[in-house]
Amino acid sequence: MTPAELSAAVLSAVAACLQSGDFAGTVPTEAVVERPKSREHGDYTTNVALRLAKAAGKSGREVGEAVAARLRDTSGIARVDVAGPGFLNITLAAGTLGETAHAVVQAGQTYGTSDALAGQQINLEFVSANPTGPVHLGHTRWAALGDSLHRLLEAAGAQVTSEHYTNDHGSQLDKFAASLYAAAQGRPVPDDGYHGDYILDVAAQVVAAEPGVLELPAGEALEAFRSTGQQLMLDSVRASLARFRVEFDVWFSEDSMYASGEVDAAIDRLRAQGHVYDADGAVWLRTTDFGDDKDRVLVRSNGEKTYFASDAAYYLDKRGRVFDRLVYMLGADHHGYVGRLRAIAACAGDDPAQTLEILIGQLVKLVRDGEELRLSKRSGTIVTLDDFVDLVGVDAGRYSLARWSADTPLTLDIAEITRKSSDNPVYYVQYAHARTCNAKRNAAEVGIGLDVFVPELLENPRETVLLTALGDFPRVVATAAELRAPHRIARYLEDLAGNYHRWYDECRIIPKADEPIEDVNRTRAWVNEATRIVLANGLQLLGVSAPERM
Structure with a gap:
């Protein structure tokens, strides 16, 4: 039983309680199930009873007892305890958790995908820069994060168009x-x-x-x-x-909007909506009506249109392409754009909170031998994307940039992120995948395949921990997509790799030389394969390869 299946079971129990009049209220849209901090509290816990208590007019414990009684009749659940003010601690039946391995293997490359963001049409813009120089290290961080976010959003069911805005005018x-x-x-x-x-x-x-x-x-x-x-x-x-394994669906030219008259049309539209005025020989957009610190010039007194005019036309162009959510990924020096873009959206008649999302990234520094490699696009002393790849490789580069939140200033040491040891996160995760592949090859050589699966034999505590982690993957992917947080995938993979290594060291797939091959060994081959799949799927979301040998 996966966390998603358990969540559905909890909601079903709540619905049964409401139908029988155990308490009043409505069925919530979701029931969050999580791993408890202590294994003594079962396999999963949920606070759904506490969330229902106020509407029910009862204590959390009373609601919890009613829901627990229904849950205890659910196939695959061995025990439900009501703890504290109303938390439900759930222990799965023997073999139920083990079924996770079977579900993962059956799903294969699709395991982890969901419909959490189904129906959303998202335009995701990142890296955008003047075509006046090579991609530098600042752009490179957005390349890794933006492309990973694109993959994540699609995995969560959204329809996503990745876009590079080329500043080719001015x-x-x-x-x-x-x-x-x-x-x-x-x-x-x-x-x-x-x-x-x-x-x-x-x-x-x-x-x-x-x-x-x-x-x-x-x-x-x-x-x-x-x-x-x-x-x-x-x-x-x-x-x-x-x-760097970054491809865009659309390369959008700023100059094309001038050639087509789209910028003039955008100004006319905003004027017709009452937000454009003339003063001091210039044309202005009254953005202060919507929280901006000052009104913005669209056309200077000399007749030259501003970058802001391009920004306004570009926003309207995107909205005209039926995107209901526009995500801008901007550099650390673009904080001032937040208020301006929100004002443009409001002037266009949109609710910025619904249509616009602006992510501001922090700077990244690259260190070699204790010295920072300096960046200066015009002076020619830049570290380019190609330089970065030459120094560390695509895998180490993408993983190291993606494993930190975008709003975290980042310093990368070349020696550390290229070190072939377990204290280098990308190597640690990739090695775990390679180890699953090696274990699969070795098992096949002695005749252990995926022909027998007896989940109730997976009783070792290490197996419980690993299987629970595997079951969490779809939730982690959906949450990372919703929070625009690719780094959550990296941290999950590192935890999973650690759980796998500990499981592998304690739970033998191939028995000792003097022992026969039993069903538990064959069943563990499924756990190994499930782990391989999840590691590969997670690395793919980050645009990092999953090597079979290291």
Whole structure:
């Protein structure tokens, strides 16, 4: 019996109590079942009786006793105790918990998925940056977290579109073009331009792709360096992200909204809704009506549209694509965008609390030999995504970035996250998966397969702990998706790996040389396979490989 099945049984018992008039109230939408802190309190505990007590007009213990009486008649439940003010401590019947292994193996790659977020249409934007340089370490953290969150949301049943917003309109592209043009001519790059070896490389690629570009008039040459250089840089960004196992469903161009007139249309729409006004020769959006600290300029007095105008048009574009939830994953320097984006949503007639979600990530530092590797996109001393992958590899990089909450400042030591030892979390989890594969191979060599399953034989306390952890996986995935917290998957996998190692050391799959192969050994092969599946499924959610040998 999985936690989800037990939760359903608890709700069924509550419904039976209400129908019989044991107490008043309504059946709650969910009954949370959790592992108790002490194994002496059973396999699972729930506080459902405490939640029902007020509406029932009775004490939690009275409600608990009524629900417990119904639960005790449920197949697979051996014992239900009412503890304290009304907690229900549930002990499963022998073999019931063991059935978890069978359920996991039967579900295979789908184990852990659910419909917790079914029906939600989510647009998930992350990494978005100017196509003026390579993906740097700050973007890389969002790449790992954003892609993992995409996988998690889909596993929880949501329909998700991952999106990269390309800032390809405005002055930064002009500076980029000027930097490339200067580099191609052998002149110093402007002080406010982009620096670094990559500028020399891209400039040379533009010259190769556009023969004669240096003989064109300056204006035409700059436009060629802008358009071709931007595309070359964008192609490079795509390739770097793909190498990091990050793919986007949509690459959205800011400039496309200007070319199509979408920005003007957005301003007109907001004006028609009464939120746009003219003052001092400029066009403003009255965002202070919705909590912003000041009104925002959409069009400057010189007729130039602002980044805020693009942000407003982009929000309306997303909403027009029938997304009911827009998730923005922004860098640590974007706190000021929270109020602005919420004001845009409100001006558009939406409830920001319902349609908008903004996640702000903290900075990440990379340390080697005790020294921080410095980041500065324009000076050319950046640590790029490709540098990061070269230094630590995709698996160590993705796992190490994903195992911490986004709002936690993070310092990664290259030596620590690449160490092949049990104190390195990614190695520890991957080794556990490889160990399950090795155990499976060794068992097959002596004739132990998955042809016999007798769950009531799984009586060792280590088996109880491991099977309970395996049963928790779907709940962990659903919760991680709902809380936008991929790090919960990593921490779960580390706990699972520890439980597996302890189980493996105590519960033999292959008997000793002088002992016969018995059904308990064959049944433990199912537990081993179930653990392999959950480890692999969890690593897949983080975009990390599950090696079969290490």
